[in-house]
Amino acid sequence: MGKEQGQGQPRYRQLADALIGEIRRGRIKVGETMPGELELVERYEVSRHTVREALRVLDDLGLIDRQQGVGTVVRARESLPSYVQAVRTPAELMRYPSDSRLHVVDTAKVRATRSLAQVLDVRTGSEWLKVSAVRRLKSSPVPMAWTDVYLLPDYAGIVPLIGRRGQMVYQLIEAMHGQHVEHIQVHLRAGSVTAALAGPLLAEVGTPSLTVVRRYFGRSGRPFQISVSEHPSDRYAYSLELQRGWQSTDSWSAP
Numbered sequence: 001m002g003k004e005q006g007q008g009q010p011r012y013r014q015l016a017d018a019l020i021g022e023i024r025r026g027r028i029k030v031g032e033t034m035p036g037e038l039e040l041v042e043r044y045e046v047s048r049h050t051v052r053e054a055l056r057v058l059d060d061l062g063l064i065d066r067q068q069g070v071g072t073v074v075r076a077r078e079s080l081p082s083y084v085q086a087v088r089t090p091a092e093l094m095r096y097p098s099d100s101r102l103h104v105v106d107t108a109k110v111r112a113t114r115s116l117a118q119v120l121d122v123r124t125g126s127e128w129l130k131v132s133a134v135r136r137l138k139s140s141p142v143p144m145a146w147t148d149v150y151l152l153p154d155y156a157g158i159v160p161l162i163g164r165r166g167q168m169v170y171q172l173i174e175a176m177h178g179q180h181v182e183h184i185q186v187h188l189r190a191g192s193v194t195a196a197l198a199g200p201l202l203a204e205v206g207t208p209s210l211t212v213v214r215r216y217f218g219r220s221g222r223p224f225q226i227s228v229s230e231h232p233s234d235r236y237a238y239s240l241e242l243q244r245g246w247q248s249t250d251s252w253s254a255p
Contacts, residue, residue, distance in 0.1 A: 010182050011046055012053035012221040018044065019054060023063055023077055034064065034072040050221050100144060102133040102163040105200070109153065120150060120226050121215065128226075129153050131162065131169075134200055135229075144236060146197050147229040155179075155224070170216050170225055179224055185215040197230055208233040 009017075022028045035043065040051045055072060058064045061079040066072050110116070110130045117124040128150040134143040149169055151158075158172040165172070173179050193207040203209075209232050216225040 010217075010219040010221045011050045012057070013182075015040075015044055015046055015050055015054035016057040019058060020061075020063065023058075023074055026077075028074050030074050030077060032074055033070065034074060036071065047221075053217075053221050096135065096144070097137060098166075099138045100135050101138065101166070102135050102147065102169075104131060104133045104159065104162055106132045107159055108132075110150075119213065119228065120223075122223065122226070127153055129156050129159070131159055133162065142235070143201050145229045145231045146200055147227055150226040150228075152224050169227070173225060179218050181216050182219055182221075183217050185213075185217070187213040187215075189213075191230075193230070193232060201230070201232055203232045210236060 019028075019034075028034055034040075037048055037051050037055075040046075040054075041048055044051075055064065055066070059066060063074065063076055063079060064072050065075045108130050110128055112120060112122050112124055112126045112128065114124050117126070120128075122128075129152070131149040131151065133147050133149065135145045135147060136143050149162075151169075151173075155173050155177060158169070158176055161167075161172050162169060167175075170181055174181070189211050191209050191211050193201060193203045193205060193209050195205050197203075198205045198207075209230055212227075212229045212231065214227045214229075215223045218224045
């Protein structure tokens with residue numbers, strides 16, 4: 001796998017291509033258990049994270065089924081029909097009103113503790129630049145959300161520009177560092193406003209809230225930006241439209 005980096009695809013895509021090819025050619029048959037993560041790491045000389053991202057792709061395509069206590073089982077040679085949401089840019093995903101802005105409150109270098117690493121899904125002890133901010137509409141002093149943005153330390157130079165140009169944080173990173181978004185993971189969970197955030201959010205402690213975690217991945221297959229946003233329940237709404245589509249492996253380079 002290491003020799004293929006010059007082909008312009010991230011490593012997890014290369015690995016996904018290889019595994020899809022194995023399934024299509026029948027080298028891994030439907031109903032069989034795929035090699036474990038560690039075996040794939042050694043066989044293809046990639047990181048465990050790359051293996052997990054490649055398996056995520058195969059899972060999204062409906063080719064495999066991850067079963068607790070059993071392993072990863074091949075369930076189809078071709079992908080299944082699905083419902084999809086088409087977005088032209090990452091900015092359209094869970095978008096905020098165009099007249100809202102981030103207002104930076106604090107920045108600090110942090111090491112991911114075990115609990116933070118679980119929230120961010122990163123390695124414990126990894127270093128990040130934490131940028132804490134509130135998001136407000138221009139027409140209202142009431143915050144829409146509190147956001148902690150975690151950046152790779154190399155991107156500290158964008159911090160003075162956050163909220164000033166009307167650009168998303170990932171767009172500033174693209175413009176200044178040439179880092180492009182390959183894919184984004186979005187996780188939602190219900191919760192309540194904590195005592196630490198009640199003041200900045202001008203909300204009562206215990207108010208129902210929605211936490212949105214966005215993870216932006218580059219060509220390396222690793223996240224370069226992760227944001228954790230806390231929204232009081234009455235200040236954020238999101239709707240989407242799904243169309244019947246067909247996820248096909250034809251768009252992948254596997255033979």
